[in-house]
Amino acid sequence: MALLIVRLGLAAVFYAHSAQQLLGWFGGNGPQATVKGWSERYGLPVWLCWVGIFTEFIGSFSMVLGLFTQVFAFGLTVFMAVAIWKAHWNNGFFLARKAGEGNGIEFCLMLILMALAILIGGPGPVSLDWLMGWA
Structure with missing residues (x-):
């Protein structure tokens, strides 16, 4: 049950942030502005910005369902490691x-540690991965 709680916590955070970025919900700027901002501010290729947005968005659903959980945890x-490196490291x-x-x-680090718990520990028994015999 602990892994389910960690997965749902990750899902909530990543869904909220990716919905801002991809859908413009919750006061977000939407995809074009997000990709442009990341690309210009952090020097990331545009394609990598899109990969990041979709990893967050699809990864949030993966965590809820427990499907392809360890792939998306990775x-x-x-x-988040890229976010620390490009956006947060110099801020302490x-x-x-x-x-x-x-x-x-600190917030990015906590998300990394939560994702690593899923990556190492698997999705847990309350997951589609478990039901399919993949975990």
């Missing part, structure tokens, strides 16, 4: 900083 880990550890200074790595 993808989410890589996505702590998430809460002064307005306009950017966020540190």
